Amino acid sequence: MDVNKIMTDLEKRNPGEVEYLQAVHEVLASIEAVYNQNPQFEKSGIIERLVEPDRILTFKISWMDDQGNVQVNRGYRIQFNNALGPYKGGLRFHPSVNLSILKFLGFEQIFKNSLTTLPMGGGKGGSDFQPKGKSNAEIMRFCQAYMLELWKIIGPETDVPAGDIGVGAREIGFLYGMYKKLTHECTGVLTGKGLAWGGSLVRPEATGFGAVYFAQEMMATRNESLKGKKVAVSGFGNVAWGAVRKLNQLGAKVLTLSGPDGYIVDEEGISGNKVDFMLELRASNEDIVEPYARKFKSGVFVSNKRPWEVPCDIAMPCATQNELGEADAQQLIKNKCSCVCEGANMPGTPEAVDTIQRNGLLFAPGKAANAGGVAVSGLEMTQNAMKLHWIAEEVDSKLHQIMGAIHESCVRYGKQPDGYVDYVKGANIAGFLKVANAMLDQGVI
Amino acid sequence: MNFHDGIIRLEKNNPGEKEFLQAVREVLESIEQVYSQYPQFDAVSLIERLTEPDRVIIFKVPWQDDTGKVHVNRGFHVEFNAALGPYKGGLRFHPDVNLSILKFLAFEQTFKNALTGLSMGGGEGGSDFEPKGKSNNEVLRFCQSFMDELYRHIGPETDIPGSDMGVGSREIGYLFGHYKRLVNRFEGVFTGKGTTWGGSWIRKEATGYGLAYIVRKYLEEHDDSIKGKKVLISGAGNVALYAAEKVLQMGGKVVTLSDTNGCIYDPNGIDFTVVKEIKEMNRGRIKEYLNKYPKTTFSENRSDVWKIKGDIALPCATENELDLGAARDLLKNGCQLIAEGANMPTTPEATEFLLQQKAGFIPGKAANAGGVAVSGLEMTQNSMKLMWSREEIDVRLHRIMVDIHDTCVKYGKNDDGYVNYVKGANVAAFLKVAQAMIDQGIM
Numbered sequence: 001m002d003v004n005k006i007m008t009d010l011e012k013r014n015p016g017e018v019e020y021l022q023a024v025h026e027v028l029a030s031i032e033a034v035y036n037q038n039p040q041f042e043k044s045g046i047i048e049r050l051v052e053p054d055r056i057l058t059f060k061i062s063w064m065d066d067q068g069n070v071q072v073n074r075g076y077r078i079q080f081n082n083a084l085g086p087y088k089g090g091l092r093f094h095p096s097v098n099l100s101i102l103k104f105l106g107f108e109q110i111f112k113n114s115l116t117t118l119p120m121g122g123g124k125g126g127s128d129f130q131p132k133g134k135s136n137a138e139i140m141r142f143c144q145a146y147m148l149e150l151w152k153i154i155g156p157e158t159d160v161p162a163g164d165i166g167v168g169a170r171e172i173g174f175l176y177g178m179y180k181k182l183t184h185e186c187t188g189v190l191t192g193k194g195l196a197w198g199g200s201l202v203r204p205e206a207t208g209f210g211a212v213y214f215a216q217e218m219m220a221t222r223n224e225s226l227k228g229k230k231v232a233v234s235g236f237g238n239v240a241w242g243a244v245r246k247l248n249q250l251g252a253k254v255l256t257l258s259g260p261d262g263y264i265v266d267e268e269g270i271s272g273n274k275v276d277f278m279l280e281l282r283a284s285n286e287d288i289v290e291p292y293a294r295k296f297k298s299g300v301f302v303s304n305k306r307p308w309e310v311p312c313d314i315a316m317p318c319a320t321q322n323e324l325g326e327a328d329a330q331q332l333i334k335n336k337c338s339c340v341c342e343g344a345n346m347p348g349t350p351e352a353v354d355t356i357q358r359n360g361l362l363f364a365p366g367k368a369a370n371a372g373g374v375a376v377s378g379l380e381m382t383q384n385a386m387k388l389h390w391i392a393e394e395v396d397s398k399l400h401q402i403m404g405a406i407h408e409s410c411v412r413y414g415k416q417p418d419g420y421v422d423y424v425k426g427a428n429i430a431g432f433l434k435v436a437n438a439m440l441d442q443g444v445i
Numbered sequence: 446m447n448f449h450d451g452i453i454r455l456e457k458n459n460p461g462e463k464e465f466l467q468a469v470r471e472v473l474e475s476i477e478q479v480y481s482q483y484p485q486f487d488a489v490s491l492i493e494r495l496t497e498p499d500r501v502i503i504f505k506v507p508w509q510d511d512t513g514k515v516h517v518n519r520g521f522h523v524e525f526n527a528a529l530g531p532y533k534g535g536l537r538f539h540p541d542v543n544l545s546i547l548k549f550l551a552f553e554q555t556f557k558n559a560l561t562g563l564s565m566g567g568g569e570g571g572s573d574f575e576p577k578g579k580s581n582n583e584v585l586r587f588c589q590s591f592m593d594e595l596y597r598h599i600g601p602e603t604d605i606p607g608s609d610m611g612v613g614s615r616e617i618g619y620l621f622g623h624y625k626r627l628v629n630r631f632e633g634v635f636t637g638k639g640t641t642w643g644g645s646w647i648r649k650e651a652t653g654y655g656l657a658y659i660v661r662k663y664l665e666e667h668d669d670s671i672k673g674k675k676v677l678i679s680g681a682g683n684v685a686l687y688a689a690e691k692v693l694q695m696g697g698k699v700v701t702l703s704d705t706n707g708c709i710y711d712p713n714g715i716d717f718t719v720v721k722e723i724k725e726m727n728r729g730r731i732k733e734y735l736n737k738y739p740k741t742t743f744s745e746n747r748s749d750v751w752k753i754k755g756d757i758a759l760p761c762a763t764e765n766e767l768d769l770g771a772a773r774d775l776l777k778n779g780c781q782l783i784a785e786g787a788n789m790p791t792t793p794e795a796t797e798f799l800l801q802q803k804a805g806f807i808p809g810k811a812a813n814a815g816g817v818a819v820s821g822l823e824m825t826q827n828s829m830k831l832m833w834s835r836e837e838i839d840v841r842l843h844r845i846m847v848d849i850h851d852t853c854v855k856y857g858k859n860d861d862g863y864v865n866y867v868k869g870a871n872v873a874a875f876l877k878v879a880q881a882m883i884d885q886g887i888m
Contacts, residue, residue, distance in 0.1 A: 013519065013573075016461065045507065045515030052505040052517050055594060059500035062490075062887045070490040070887055072497055074458065128458075145887075149500060444507050444515055444590075 001035050003028045006047055017100035023107050024051050030428040034413075035436075044444070046436050050110075053080045053103060054087075057153055061127060063145040066135055075146050077125035079159055080106040083438035085119030086157055088191075088377070090164030092126035093171065102126060105164075108367070109374075111431030116371050117405045118378035123159055125150070131166045143174035151179050156187040156384065162377050163192040173197075188384025191377040200380035202395040203373075208242020208318065209396065210372015211343040211364075213403035215314055216250060218339055218362040221411070221421065227251035232312040232337075233270075234258040235319030236289055239343045239370065241278050243318055244270055256307035258319060259289035263307040268298040311335040318343030326351040333359050342366035353424070360420060368406050368427040375402045448477060451492055458497075462545035468552050469496050475871040479856075483879075489887070491879055495555075498525045498548060499532075499888075504594040506572060508587045511580055520591050522570035522598055525551035528881035530564030531602055533636075533820070535609025537571035538616065547571060550609075554817075556874035557810050560849050563821035568604055570595070576611045588619035595620075596627045601634050601827065607820050608637040618642075633827025636820035645823035646835040648816075651842060653687025655815015656759060656786045658846035659807060661695060663782055666854070672696035677755035677780075679703045679747065680762030681724050681731050684786040684813065688759055693717055701753055703762060704731040707745040710753055711738060754778040761786030769794040776804055785809035796867065803863045811849050811870040818845045 007025055014020060028047070035041050061073040076099065079087040089109040092102070102124045110122030129142055154161060163172055172192045179189055186198075193199040202209065216226050229252045233240050236257045244254050254270040256263050257278065266274070274296055281289060293301035308315060308328035315337055317324045321344065329352040332340065339362040342348060346366055348356070356363045379398055383389055390398075406427075413433070414426020439445075452470060459465060473492070480486055506518040521544060524532040534554040537547070547569045555567025574587055598604060608617055617637045624634055631643075638644035647654065661671050674697045678685050681704040689699045698714040709715070709731055719737050723729045735741050751758065751771035758780050760767045764787065772795035775783065782805035785791060789809060791799070799806040819842055826832050833841075849870075856876070857869020882888070 043514065045517060048517040049505065049507050049515070052519065053503070055502060055504040057500060057502050058498075060494065060497040062494055064887060069488075070494070072490055072493040074497065444509055445593075 001028070001032055001042065001047060003032060006051075010051060014100075014103075017103060019104040020100045020107065023104040027107070027111065027428060027432065030425055031432045034429050034433065040440060041436055044440055046439055049439065050081065050435070051107075053078050053106065054082060055079050056099070056103075057149075058099070059149040061129070061142065061145045061149070063138075063141045065138055073127050073129045073142070075125075075127045075149060076102050077150060077153060077159070077161070078102050078106040078123055079153070080122040080124070081110045081435065082121035083435050083442065084114055085121050086155075087123030087159040088113055088120040088162070088374070089123040089125070090162045091167045091171075091175075092124070092164040093129045093131050093166030094126070095128055095130045097126045097128045110435060111428065112367050112371050113374060113378075114431040114434045115368060115406050115409060115427060116375040116378060116402055118375060118402070120160075120374070120378050120381075123161070124164075125161055126164065126167070129166075131171075136170075139171065140174045143171055144178045147175050147178035147182065150175075151182045154179075154189055156189050156381070160188065160377075160381055161190055162374075168192075169194060188381050191380045193380070198380070198384055200376055200383055200395055201390065201392040202399065203376050203380060204238055205242035205245060206376035206399060207239045207370050207373035208244070208343060209246045210375060210399055210403045211239070211316060211318070211341055211369045212243050212246035212250065213372070213400050214364050214369040214407055215316065215339060215341040217404055217407035218341065218364060218423075219314075222338075222362070224338075225251075226314075228253065229313040230255055230311070231314045231316060232256045232307045232310050233316045233318055233343075234263070234307050234323055234347070235317075235344065236278050236281055237319070239373075240318040241275070241282075243316055243343055244275050244278070248275065252314070255312060256310050257289055257292065258307050259287060261288040261290055262301060262303040262305055263310075264289050264292045264299050264301055265307065265310050266292075266296065266299040274299075308332055312337055314339045314341065316341050316343050317347035319347065320344055321346045322349050324348045324352050326355060328352060329355040332356070333361065338362060340364070341369050343370050345370065357422065357424075362421075363423060364410075365424045365427055367431070368410050368423055371406055372399055372403060375399060448473065451496075454493070455496055459545075459548075462548060464549040465545045465552065468549040472552070472556065472871055472875070475868050476875045479872050479876065485883065486879055489883060491882060494882065495526065495878065496552070498523050498551065499527060500524050501544070501548075502594075502598055503544070506574070506587065506590050506594070508583070508590040510583055518572050518574045518587070520570070520572045520594060521547050522595060522604075523547045523551040523568055524598070524604055525567040525569070526555045526878065527566035528878050528885065529559055530566050531600075532568030532604040533558055533565040533817070533824075534567055534569040534607065535571075536606045536612045536616075536620075537569070537609040538574045538576050538611030539571070540573055540575045542571045542573045553810070555878060556871065557814050558817060558821075559874040559877045560811055560852065560870060561814050561818040561821060561845055562848055563818060563825075563845075565817070565821050565824075568606070569609070570606055571609065571612070574611075576616075584616065585619050588616055589623045592620050592623040592627065596624050599624075599634055601632045601824070605633065605820075605824055606635055607817070613637075614639055633824050636823045638823070643823075643827055645819055645826055645838060646833070647838045647842065648819050648823060649683055650687040650690070651819035652684045652786060652813050652816035653689070653761070654691045654839070655818065655842055655846045656684065656688045656761070656784060656812050657691035657695065658815070658843050659812050659850050660692075660757060660759070660782065660784050662847050662850040663784070663805065663807065666850075667781075670696075671757075674698065674756040675700050675754070677701045677750055677753055677758045677775075678786075679708065679750045679760050679766060679790075680787065681720070682761070684816075685759075685761035686721065686724060688761055688786055689715065689720070690717055697757075700755060701750045702731055702734075703747040703750050705747070706730050706732055707743055708747045708750045709734050710742040710744070710750075751775055756781055758783045759786050760790035762790065763787055764789045765792050767791045767795055769798055771795065772798050772804075776802055781805050782807070784812040786813050788813065800865060800867065807850075807853070807866045808870055810874075811853050811866055814849055815842055815846055818842060
């Protein structure tokens with residue numbers, strides 16, 4: 001494989017698609033060596049076929065606003081690769097949505113889904129629709145108009161979308177209702193559904209739970225457990241909430257939470273009703289964590305800073321991208337932190353990740369550590385297909401198994417000659433090889 | 446419609462798509478006046494809906510070359526507007542193919558198809574595949590892989606592709622054959638098929654014949670006839686040859702033809718049987734005409750056609766072949782009508798000049814619609830599972846061209862009596878599509 005030549009061709013064919021080109025470049029760089037070991041990949045054009053989506057549908061969405069004006073948006077669905085299973089990936093409604101961003105997300109999703117061990121291909125979709133400021137009725141009419149086109153190309157055995165930015169339980173509900181009306185079938189065509197109508201238990205907690213399981217596996221490679229470990233968590237949303245709950249269950253002590261306004265440090269540990277308070281913080285819609293310090297005496301609010309200065313054994317960034325920079329990484333190392341596990345998508349800057357790995361800390365990239373979310377989406381598909389619900393413990397135990405399997409793949413493909421496990425490399429290679437071999441098996445498609 | 450806002454919105458939503466933006470801008474300019482006369486159009490955001498394709502499918506086309514190596518091309522299918530009927534437009538296989546070009550073609554097709562009076566919406570598709578230099582088997586495998594995806598989106602009541610650059614009867618055959626294998630139905634999902642397997646008579650001649658018919662109608666309207674008229678024709682492909690044949694049958698005199706090597710001028714009238722032999726039997730160059738008629742004038746500059754004195758000019762070769770200088774020469778020499786057989790053979794400057802001078806000018810959108818009209822008739826014949834005779838089709842084609850002419854006059858006649866066929870064609874087609882969209886609700 002000649003990475004430079006592939007990238008030049010790709011730039012010519014996909015002019016201006018910055019996000020997408022960058023994502024491809026990163027994956028190619030980390031799989032180059034293993035790709036070249038199998039000459040069959042090159043002869044069968046695996047890379048050329050992997051970087052071209054199976055199909056892209058863009059479509060017109062005409063809908064009527066509350067004033068009776070007709071509005072027009074553009075809808076997208078990218079069905080990137082289905083070597084391992086039906087296309088699977090979220091829908092994003094946001095004005096910034098364009099083809100490049102969706103192709104980037106769809107491409108990444110192929111590998112993340114591959115890692116979960118479940119039969120899911122990669123896809124992504126959405127629209128340049130701005131949900132902010134729209135009435136409930138407008139959101140519904142838009143979702144219905146969107147589904148009026150999408151229903152033709154999705155299906156429980158074909159393509160199973162889910163939520164993403166701008167698409168939550170409400171939108172999934174409107175979309176699902178319209179799909180049923182159009183097809184006259186109740187099938188698991190979307191995930192992230194409400195519990196009463198086909199959703200799965202543990203879906204809200206899944207990403208956080210999974211990330212903690214992954215941290216547990218990593219610590220076990222060094223004969224350590226989570227018991228009694230001090231953990232710095234950032235964020236206070238779904239992912240952080242799930243992580244904090246699981247950390248407490250497994251005997252760790254959670255010291256921090258954070259929001260856009262700063263962070264909370266609670267030396268007595270964030271547990272019990274303090275965890276439930278996280279839900280109240282979120283429900284207030286104010287996007288701040290300061291009220292925690294007013295409610296609980298043990299909590300101290302530190303304004304406009306990130307929690308990585310608090311001495312801890314494990315750091316779990318669960319808030320947002322690029323929230324853990326080079327200086328933060330240095331601080332963690334100085335404080336003898338031994339493990340960084342990403343609950344959010346790309347919270348560590350590339351420099352920070354490099355520093356963390358060079359100093360021999362355990363480091364789990366989001367691609368592997370936060371795959372619990374999509375894994376439970378996969379389990380939602382399973383439950384829909386067999387027309388039965390699992391109890392929470394059943395879903396949780398399957399999630400635990402899956403995170404263990406992901407960890408094992410990362411170790412298998414990421415173990416360096418000196419014994420250090422490069423989880424980033426391991427995740428990329430494991431995700432890629434599974435897809436590539438499945439493509440070889442299935443011929444030129 | 447706030448014209449300016451509309452264009453800005455389009456540019457933002459379709460960055461870099463210069464061909465598409467240009468085509469939209471031209472149509473919007475010529476319909477602006479009539480659009481603002483009907484407030485109900487703006488109330489339902491008609492322009493926004495008309496300029497956004499119903500759907501676009503972009504797909505991977507992997508195929509194996511003769512050495513076993515796998516190649517990947519990109520396939521496109523633009524389904525632009527189905528207000529009047531199933532999506533209908535060509536497939537183009539050419540390395541230059543991209544989204545902007547196909548959206549431009551599909552947008553134009555929406556209006557051209559509307560003018561024919563038949564039930565056809567607008568679409569266009571294709572791939573960046575280069576057919577040149579490929580073996581027959583490679584073209585076959587590519588067409589099959591292309592159809593592996595396309596079959597899902599097309600159908601005789603949904604979307605009926607036809608041919609365009611790089612897609613001739615061979616490719617249509619391969620595509621149609623694979624479609625049948627996938628769906629197990631023999632149905633009219635393509636036009637341009639062979640006459641033994643669902644094709645129509647007169648398909649090859651349709652554009653040229655149609656052009657001659659609209660010219661005759663134009664002259665009749667001016668109490669004139671084609672008899673004895675000196676006709677300048679450029680090109681030597683299907684459009685030029687069959688326009689020439691029909692003009693001759695009607696008693697006109699064709700004095701020029703051209704191909705990429707140059708043009709011939711025979712003041713006594715070109716001998717059509719000789720030309721047909723050179724071009725259709727021997728696939729030779731137009732220059733070979735001199736072997737038979739040595740006194741004919743030959744020029745290596747193909748645009749010299751427009752320097753000849755003639756009554757009627759029919760550019761039937763390629764786009765932008767008739768520029769401002771040529772337009773001036775034609776009018777100076779007393780040419781009374783220019784009708785486009787090719788797609789956009791006249792440059793925008795030349796078009797503007799001709800309209801300013803109030804010259805007789807019929808744009809390709811109207812004048813060469815005979816081709817797609819007979820494609821429409823091929824669909825009709827497939828649907829009723831019966832083939833019409835040549836005569837039957839010719840009669841229908843003639844009627845369609847006369848109707849197109851009258852429609853252009855209806856919507857393009859100025860107060861001073863001059864008929865602006867460009868405006869007439871755009872306004873007529875737009876109104877038809879727009880009204881159908883309003884009738885059918887929000888879609």
